[in-house]
Amino acid sequence: MADPYDVLIIGGGPGGYVAAIRAAQLGLRTAVVEREHLGGICLNWGCIPTKALLRTAEIFHYMEHAKDYGLKAGGKAEADVGAVVKRSRAISAQLNAGVGFLMKKNKVDVIWGEATITKVGEVAVAATKKAIVQPQNPIPKGVLAEGVYRAKNIIIATGARPRALPGLEPDGKLIWTYFEAMKPDAFPKSLIVMGSGAIGIEFASFYRTLGAEVTVVEVLPQILPVEDAEIATLARKRFEKQGMKLLTSTKVTKLEKTADGVTATLEDAKGKVETLKAERVISAVGVVGNIENLGLEALGVTLDRGTIKIDDYGRTNVAGIYAIGDVAGPPMLAHKAEHEGVICVESIAGKHPHAMDKLMIPGCTYCNPQIASVGLTEAKAKEAGFELKIGRFPFIGNGKAIALGEPDGLVKTIFDAKTGKLLGAHLVGAEVTELIQGFVIAMNCETTEEELINTVFPHPTLSETMHESVLDAYGRVIHT
Known part of the structure; x- marks a missing residue:
């Protein structure tokens, strides 16, 4: 049997492959076990391909409303569903191949198959019996496959799958x-x-x-x-x-x-x-964590409502076994999984990382209009006993929003009235999934209203709505 890996990660999704790259950067001998496709659900069947579909819908919307922008388009806009899906799948395939390149670049071994932890420090990998979906790209030849592998540290990053309600189960057809x-x-x-x-x-x-x-x-x-x-x-x-x-x-x-x-x-x-x-x-x-057939029950790993219970650094109750991402509980978001993976491997490497504050994890919904948020809602902030200062600014008061033809939107900011601490930010409107990161950075830097008020925002931009919302919370709003 070969020398043990320092880190073996079960699952090659956003949490797993990012953890593997960071582990390799830290000089740890690393492997990833993946049963069907690198990049996981997010890259192959979630985050990325859905954004491709939604981008198509956005362009279609603009085509239907060309006259609103002074344009004339010949004929009625039509969607070629086959071509729409083909574009989405091609984007996923491209990124799937990219993750494979990153594994090779960082000298991370990829082991194809289904993993079971047979005992602490040992993982058995069998051929994949039935993939959830067909992999985007063929499984490469000449890579590690079935067998028993040893590892000093095992990280479970098996993600989640769609939840099925009794009596309302999906059949894949209707x-x-x-x-x-x-x-x-x-x-x-x-x-x-x-x-x-x-x-x-x-x-x-x-x-x-x-x-x-x-x-x-x-x-x-x-x-x-x-x-x-x-x-x-x-x-x-x-x-x-x-x-x-x-x-x-x-x-x-x-x-x-x-x-x-x-x-x-x-x-x-x-x-x-x-x-x-x-x-x-x-x-x-909703979704449910992939905790089955991993050997967790026999090992005595503590589970919590269909997910694996961990501490702030990904550690389970069993020494040497860790979990990250969706399988480790909410919020079930790719960016949470990625950051959780980095914290976990840095802790393993003795780097003493900061624990993740889940209140500072942004959430984004890429519908029309887009929605983005971070921190406490107004209701949650009141429940927590804070005295609040709340600012609001509508997109109709923003020149860039009007020029874009996107005047329907709102930025809402919530501050602790006593300290000026930014407790939460909530946005709806065009491109707010890109704007939210400004508030995320502010919260991570423990910025108060004073710094935000004194920050110069470029004009004309949608980001000015963020500034005006802060000003409104303190009675200083300019453009309403």
């Missing part, structure tokens, strides 16, 4: 998960989306923009449940203006498949029952 929604054989004329989190709303936005009749069903009273209520309300108005139907405080109790679609039985909070027909249903009711 009832989709995000896998099928991302590569439809034909474009559905009508669609029901179960769940209004980021995944559900992004697909609802994509399909509605391209012409489908879309109904979103959310069991909670608010769409985008993790977002600030004021921002979610504004987003809802925009979605409804686009023709999207949103049913909140409503649950799907039954799905009946027919030859050409699905009939959903819906029940609202008052017990009213109705049925709704659609060609397809997307189940977007």
